[in-house]
Amino acid sequence: MAQITDPLRQHDWNSEEYVEDWAQRQMRNETLRARQFALMASLVPFENEAAFRFMDVGCGYGALSKYLLETFPRATAVCHDGSAAMAKLGGERMKELQGRFEYVISDFSKKDWSRVAGGEFDVVVSCNAIHNVRVGETIKAVYGEIFGRVRSGGRFFNLDRGSATMEDQLAWFKSAGFQDVTCHQKSSGLSLYGGSKP
Numbered sequence: 001m002a003q004i005t006d007p008l009r010q011h012d013w014n015s016e017e018y019v020e021d022w023a024q025r026q027m028r029n030e031t032l033r034a035r036q037f038a039l040m041a042s043l044v045p046f047e048n049e050a051a052f053r054f055m056d057v058g059c060g061y062g063a064l065s066k067y068l069l070e071t072f073p074r075a076t077a078v079c080h081d082g083s084a085a086m087a088k089l090g091g092e093r094m095k096e097l098q099g100r101f102e103y104v105i106s107d108f109s110k111k112d113w114s115r116v117a118g119g120e121f122d123v124v125v126s127c128n129a130i131h132n133v134r135v136g137e138t139i140k141a142v143y144g145e146i147f148g149r150v151r152s153g154g155r156f157f158n159l160d161r162g163s164a165t166m167e168d169q170l171a172w173f174k175s176a177g178f179q180d181v182t183c184h185q186k187s188s189g190l191s192l193y194g195g196s197k198p
């Protein structure tokens with residue numbers, strides 16, 4: 001299997017040991033993150049009982065996917081990640097939601113990475129993942145590919161960190177083709193951006 005690389009070499013997402021340790025530390029912050037997930041869920045343009053399909057890009061062990069699948073009990077998810085170790089952990093952690101999600105693996109820094117996801121999505125979400133490619137032009141390319149996977153009228157939300165400015169983020173969303181592009185919440189940690197596909 002292809003391995004994903006962190007250009008800054010801060011993370012080793014391919015290592016089961018590293019992923020396990022990262023997840024243990026991250027899980028301590030889930031209460032804090034739940035507030036941000038709740039804000040994102042409130043912006044999803046569906047009623048709680050609606051059946052819709054979403055993709056979570058760089059899903060990791062599925063914190064955001066799990067939150068959304070529990071909030072929207074008829075939704076289904078494609079959990080995308082480049083790390084088989086994360087997918088394994090996510091599969092275990094979301095066992096009780098089996099049948100409503102599937103993991104797909106590819107490296108989003110590479111062209112055509114979203115082909116593994118198949119079809120279009122009503123909503124695409126991502127949390128704390130896309131900044132890992134580090135380079136603005138690559139983030140722009142990731143957004144462009146996401147645009148191709150969102151159905152007309154659908155939404156993309158990215159809750160992310162990194163060195164990009166708010167202006168950069170809004171410009172990358174717009175250059176991908178999204179409209180109604182907004183920063184829903186700016187913070188020193190994760191900031192929430194969103195846009196819709198015309």
Ligand SMILES: C[S@@+](CC[C@H](N)C(=O)[O-])C[C@H]1O[C@@H](n2cnc3c(N)ncnc32)[C@H](O)[C@@H]1O
Pocket residue numbers: 004005013026057058059060061062063064081082083086106107108109126127128129130132133
């Ligand atoms: C900081 S974790 C966040 C995981 C999850 N979204 C969360 O918020 O808990 C970053 C995730 O992005 C994935 N990732 C990093 N670089 C990637 C790449 N080039 N292609 C695909 N996934 C990547 C990692 O495997 C990891 O699961």
